[in-house]
Amino acid sequence: MCTLEKRGSVFVLTLTSENDEQHRLNPTLLSSLLAALNQINSQATAASALVTTAQGRFFCNGFDFRWARAAADPHAARIRLRAMSDSLRPVLAALFSLPIPTVAAVSGHAAAAGAVFALAHDHVLMRGDRGVLYMPEVDLGITLPDYFAAVVREKVAAARDVVLAGKKVRADEAVEMGVVRSAHDSAEGAVEAAMRLGEELTRRKWVGEAYVEIRKSLFPEVTEVLGLAPKSIVSKI
Secondary structure, eight states: OEEEEEETTEEEEEEOOSSOTTOOBOHHHHHHHHHHHHHHHHHOOTTOEEEEEESSSEEEOOBOHHHHHTSSSHHHHHHHHHHHHHHHHHHHHHHHTOSSOEEEEEOSEEETHHHHHHHTSSEEEEESSSOOEEOOHHHHTOOOOHHHHHHHHHHOTTHIIIIISOOEEOHHHHHHTTSOSEEESSHHHHHHHHHHHHHHHHTTOOOHHHHHHHHHHHOHHHHHHTTOOOOOOOOOO
């Protein structure tokens, strides 16, 4: 469901297409992501960074509604949907707690929970020839979990258009909106640019504990809703 490898100083987390080319977030994939992020946290140094990407034409198409609908009845389906939402929260908390820069190379469509997962990275790069960022909840008639709303509010200046209008945002427009750092001609181009950025960031060798707290201070609502208490860092200068 996902693989983790090290390329020089950069951890590369890839959503794989073995079972689902849309990389829908079900319990198996969510568990794999959490394990990978915890592994990164335990192995990261000041000279590390993370690049997250995916195989195929989807980055991540949100929660696995097929798995939810396969439940015995509508009530059981709602329980499964809630379980996926509850399981994504610690994944985002683990991502937000990494003491290293994080980069999402959005190599295809990123929708709903998949868009939130991408936006939770420090930097987002996107392929420009195909794929959109899309929050479809208003079209589906479902509400946003509190942490979805927090991520979108603090990461997307035009949150009203993206969420309340269900706008499908292409790469060039996402760059203009300040949501995405850069747009690229292909999935390969986005990944290559993300790797270059990751390598550039590793050379800064920032103090991980301070980096995490600066991230938290920039996004206090996300920090609070994910249950990540800020810490006081005493300068060694």
